[in-house]
Amino acid sequence: MEKPRVVLGVSGGIAAYKACELLRRLTESGHDVRVVPTASALHFVGAATWSALSGHPVSTEVWSDVHEVPHVRIGQGADLVVVAPATADLLAKAAHGLADDLLTNTLLTARCPVLFAPAMHTEMWEHPATRENVATLRRRGAIVLEPAVGRLTGVDTGKGRLPDPEQIFEVCRRLLARGEAFADLAGLHVVVSAGGTREPLDPVRFLGNRSSGRQGYALARTAAARGARVTLVEANTQLPDPAGVDVVHVGTAVELRTAVIAAARDADAVVMAAAVADFRPSEYATGKIKKKDGREPAPIALVRNPDILAEISADRPRADQVIVGFAAETDDVLANGRDKLRRKGCDLLVVNEVGERRTFGSDDNEAVILATDGTETPVPHGPKEVLSDTVWDLVLPLLR
Structure with a gap:
């Protein structure tokens, strides 16, 4: 079979060296990769490196091999174009249709999925000009990942770091797999909650649950790969932030409610995949509760936590917002799920059977997705990304 053809654009930022790792992952997984750097990118990584790693000649100019018309042919023949890192300058040129080198010409001729992985200083990313350029690209169907938060050049830290190459590769893989339906969530803002809340009892103990957050993270990753702007509200997952996603870290149910x-x-859809504790201790002990010889511990009084799913379903900022809930059940799974769908008032409810060795912490899941119109969509046992894509497939018609 013919190898998928990927164009790896590299613009002139210090993170250009990280694109070598992305290139390695693409080539080793069977993709035919053509690297198209900008002239400034070659100040960071030389043409010889790109050529040796990709197996293709490297040029920045439209004047090389003119008889092959590279400024047109490279983009026309690509199955995917990914620019990593994408600097503020490159994003501005792409948004305004400028074509002053081989990479920007390629971007204009590509009719395949185009993915930008930005990397720049925080002030540059937050500048109104950059934000408007990003909005323009997303409006046209390009996938623009959110930068990661971390160490930048010098002593600076903040939002603007290139997402991890392994995660960029996973987005590339999913874009290629989806084909023409690659950006069906473009222009939408979705909110996903993930993980399990913890309710402090004293400085060293808490009430919690077994949720790993993997299903919520899969929902966030698949939404980002399909073009959405994603806000992930995570509780105690200890998982790396997904590439291209805004992440809000919380601990308790009250904190999660505030963040969600x-x-x-301004969200088009909210998916409540987090396992939110139903109760919390009525009192917090400021010191560690001590075990006393010959005496039983005092009972722990509990109070109800807010019902976040029911609250956001009843009080939507606009009528067309779609709300998806999750129900983890141990018995009478579908009956309890149908009752919860009615009580919570959400549009869809993902119902799955859980237990000590089922679902929690696993890379796989199986579920039935219930809708308010009575339809039931079973999702057989498989990767959590498959369930995630099914959820978004059912959300889309409700948004339209």
Whole structure:
């Protein structure tokens, strides 16, 4: 079979060296990769490196091999174009249709999925000009990942770091797998909650649950790969931030409620995949509760936590917002799920059977997705990304 053809664009940022790792992952997984750097990118990584790693000649100019018309043919023949790192300058040129080198010409001729992985200083990413350029590209169907938060050049830290190459590769893989339906969530803002809340009892103990957050993270990753702007509200997962996703870290149910409500104000869809504790201790002991010889511990009084799913379903900022809930059940799974769908008032409810060795912490899942119109969509046992894509497939018609 013919190898998928990928164009790896590299613009002139210090993170250009990380694109070598992305190139390695693409070539080793069977992709035919053509590297097209900008002239400034070659100040960071030389043409010989790109040529040796890709197996193709490297040029920045439209004047090389003119008889092959590279400024047109490279983009026309690509199955995917990914630019990593994408600097503020490159994003501006792409948004305004400038074509002053081989990479920007390629971007204009490509009719395949185009993925930008930005990397720049925080001030540059947050500048209104950059934000408008990103919005323009996303509006046209390009996938622009959110930068990661971390160490930048010098002593600076903040948002603007290139997402991890392994995660960029996973987005590339999913874009190629989806074909023409690669950006069906473009222009949408979705909020996903993930993980399990912890309710402190004293400085060293808490009430919690077994949720790993993997299903919520899969939902965030698949939404980002399909073009959405994603806000992930995570509770105690200890998982690396997904590439291209805005992540809000919380601990308790009350903190998760505050973060979800704030993020949902301009969201098109909210998916509550987090396992939120139903109860919390009524009192917090400021010191560690001690074990006393010959005496039983005092009972722990509990109070209800807010019902976040029911609250956001009843009080939506706009009528067309779609709300998806999750129900983890141990018995009478579908009956309890149908009852919960009715009580919570959400549009879809993902129901799965859980237990000590089922679902929690696993890379796989199986579920039935219930809708308010009575339809039931079973998702057989398989990777959590498959369930995630099915959820988004059912969300889309409700948004339209």
